[in-house]
Amino acid sequence: MRYAHEVGKVRAAEQALMARLPEGALMRRAAAGLAATCARLLPGVYGARVVLLVGGGDNGGDALYAGAGLARRGASVVAVLASDRFHREGLAALRTAGGRVLKAADTGPVGAAIEDADLVIDGLTGIGGTGALREPYAGLARRTEDIDAIVVACDVPSGVDAGSGRVEGAAVRADVTVTFGTYKPGLLIDPGAAHCGVVELVDIGLGAHLPDPDVVAAWPVDLRVPQPGSESDKYRRGVVGVLAGSERYTGAAVLCVGGAVHGGAGMVRFASTPHPVELVRHHWPEAVTTVIDRTSAALEQVGQVQAWVVGPGLGTDEDAEALVEAVLSTDLPALVDADGLTVLARRRDLLRREAPTVLTPHAGELTRLLGNRTPRQTIEARRLECVQRAAAELSATVLLKGSTTLIAEQDRPVRVNPTGTPRLATAGTGDVLSGLIGALLAGGMPAIEAATAGAYLHGLAGRLAAAPPTDGPSGPAPGREAPISAQDVVTALPDAFRTLA
Numbered sequence: 001m002r003y004a005h006e007v008g009k010v011r012a013a014e015q016a017l018m019a020r021l022p023e024g025a026l027m028r029r030a031a032a033g034l035a036a037t038c039a040r041l042l043p044g045v046y047g048a049r050v051v052l053l054v055g056g057g058d059n060g061g062d063a064l065y066a067g068a069g070l071a072r073r074g075a076s077v078v079a080v081l082a083s084d085r086f087h088r089e090g091l092a093a094l095r096t097a098g099g100r101v102l103k104a105a106d107t108g109p110v111g112a113a114i115e116d117a118d119l120v121i122d123g124l125t126g127i128g129g130t131g132a133l134r135e136p137y138a139g140l141a142r143r144t145e146d147i148d149a150i151v152v153a154c155d156v157p158s159g160v161d162a163g164s165g166r167v168e169g170a171a172v173r174a175d176v177t178v179t180f181g182t183y184k185p186g187l188l189i190d191p192g193a194a195h196c197g198v199v200e201l202v203d204i205g206l207g208a209h210l211p212d213p214d215v216v217a218a219w220p221v222d223l224r225v226p227q228p229g230s231e232s233d234k235y236r237r238g239v240v241g242v243l244a245g246s247e248r249y250t251g252a253a254v255l256c257v258g259g260a261v262h263g264g265a266g267m268v269r270f271a272s273t274p275h276p277v278e279l280v281r282h283h284w285p286e287a288v289t290t291v292i293d294r295t296s297a298a299l300e301q302v303g304q305v306q307a308w309v310v311g312p313g314l315g316t317d318e319d320a321e322a323l324v325e326a327v328l329s330t331d332l333p334a335l336v337d338a339d340g341l342t343v344l345a346r347r348r349d350l351l352r353r354e355a356p357t358v359l360t361p362h363a364g365e366l367t368r369l370l371g372n373r374t375p376r377q378t379i380e381a382r383r384l385e386c387v388q389r390a391a392a393e394l395s396a397t398v399l400l401k402g403s404t405t406l407i408a409e410q411d412r413p414v415r416v417n418p419t420g421t422p423r424l425a426t427a428g429t430g431d432v433l434s435g436l437i438g439a440l441l442a443g444g445m446p447a448i449e450a451a452t453a454g455a456y457l458h459g460l461a462g463r464l465a466a467a468p469p470t471d472g473p474s475g476p477a478p479g480r481e482a483p484i485s486a487q488d489v490v491t492a493l494p495d496a497f498r499t500l501a
């Protein structure tokens with residue numbers, strides 16, 4: 001797992017540690033780690049041209065000390081001061097090491113230095129950055145776009161809100177971000193995460209002073225999907241029931257069952273109206289299907305299951321509502337997706353239940369679930385805050401889809417999914433995800449673990465489907481990916497599972 005802590009907790013841990021160390025020791029540790037990474041990224045330090053973008057706080061101090069270290073090893077280092085305030089000891093150290101200093105207002109020489117640089121260290125703002133970058137910080141951040149130099153962000157790319165990943169204006173796009181002590185949520189969550197490049201963590205000894213994390217990113221070693229043993233049979237492995245599709249929306253049913261069939265359930269039971277049932281039988285002969293009378297919503301017709309998935313393509317009429325109500329009245333784990341969520345938005349009373357409930361909204365669906373008080377754009381920009389609020393208000397496990405999938409349960413660290421690709425933003429992939437998570441629930445996984453593993457495998461299947469085979473699970477550069485369909489994601493699921501073995 002990658003652990004991230006809120007900014008306030010990072011500051012408290014730093015204070016506790018600093019109280020036990022000589023003045024300035026912590027900053028010098030951070031700067032030494034930053035300088036070591038920069039030295040590794042350069043073909044050679046001697047003679048390399050390094051520019052430091054220096055803000056008025058301690059983030060600028062880190063950059064100045066790191067620059068001093070590189071200058072002592074023969075680099076030609078220029079510091080660009082964005083503010084009249086700067087870290088005095090850091091600047092003195094740089095000058096002593098032979099570094100030069102410019103002010104941001106010296107636009108000609110500053111532009112030339114950045115153009116000629118081999119490496120730029122962004123020390124404008126770190127965890128102290130608030131709101132959109134003001135001038136001249138914003139202008140300096142923009143100057144780092146489309147340059148040949150390697151851009152290394154100190155602690156956090158400036159312009160990215162460290163606590164949330166929010167980006168409100170200009171922000172540095174780094175090739176590498178060197179962060180100190182612990183990850184910050186904004187380094188793991190988009191849009192901030194997309195500005196970080198490769199994130200390296202430098203240990204500055206904070207560990208013992210840090211409380212439980214606020215956000216964690218799951219890595220393959222953390223995921224324990226159910227494995228069949230010699231005692232297994234199809235019933236013991238878990239049966240998932242899927243209520244999806246309608247005469248109007250048939251594809252959602254086929255895709256959702258596809259996700260469930262490849263999710264490791266012992267059996268998939270599918271129930272719907274005649275047309276989706278016919279199509280599911282055609283595509284997935286292994287599913288056991290039932291044509292149900294929607295008006296009665298009697299789940300006994302479908303047979304015994306260990307978990308339910310309800311919603312994709314279901315429609316939002318009264319019959320659909322009756323099916324959602326029937327599922328949520330059981331004492332079984334249930335996942336509600338798509339149209340089921342639209343129904344739930346007007347029947348939040350149905351969420352009062354003891355058994356685990358997983359909701360898988362995209363930002364628009366979450367807007368409705370939260371009573372239309374939070375616009376979709378706000379949810380997309382403040383994903384962390386909104387998913388936490390939703391989990392608390394709805395008393396459910398909430399998986400918020402989109403460019404970074406987040407999974408929240410009340411009083412637990414929020415999970416961040418590290419896999420995925422923007423190629424997944426295509427119709428029907430969400431239906432595959434809900435079927436997949438339903439199968440994992442039926443296999444007995446706790447709700448948050450099923451949602452975490454499902455998001456991971458789904459994102460990885462998307463990458464495997466989109467990438468040339470040689471690029472592997474860590475994923476190729478986005479330009480090397482091909483468009484994919486939701487069915488391609490289904491097909492790639494077995495390969496995604498195999499990476500966990």
Ligand SMILES: NC(=O)C1=CN([C@@H]2O[C@H](COP(=O)(O)OP(=O)(O)OC[C@H]3O[C@@H](n4cnc5c(N)ncnc54)[C@H](OP(=O)(O)O)[C@@H]3O)[C@@H](O)[C@H]2O)[C@@H](O)CC1
Nearest residue numbers: 014027056057058059125126127128129130132133134155
């Ligand atoms: N504490 C420790 O032990 C350790 C801390 N460490 C390091 O310290 C960093 C935190 O330092 P910090 O607290 O000084 O804040 P920091 O990120 O430099 O930002 C403040 C400056 O930014 C400016 N500014 C803010 N918003 C702005 C905006 N929108 N637009 C423009 N300017 C804006 C603000 O300007 P002002 O408000 O003063 O005008 C002020 O000058 C942390 O990330 C890590 O790198 C490491 O050395 C390890 C040990």
Ligand SMILES: Nc1ncnc2c1ncn2[C@@H]1O[C@H](COP(=O)(O)OP(=O)(O)O)[C@@H](O)[C@H]1O
Nearest residue numbers: 362401402403421422424425427428429430431
């Ligand atoms: N920009 C993006 N980057 C990565 N993944 C994305 C992005 N946009 C959407 N996705 C993923 O694509 C899937 C789309 O699901 P959803 O919105 O429910 O579509 P549908 O209802 O058509 O199936 C989700 O898994 C979501 O996380």
Ligand SMILES: [K+]
Nearest residue numbers: 122125156158
């Ligand atoms: K920075």
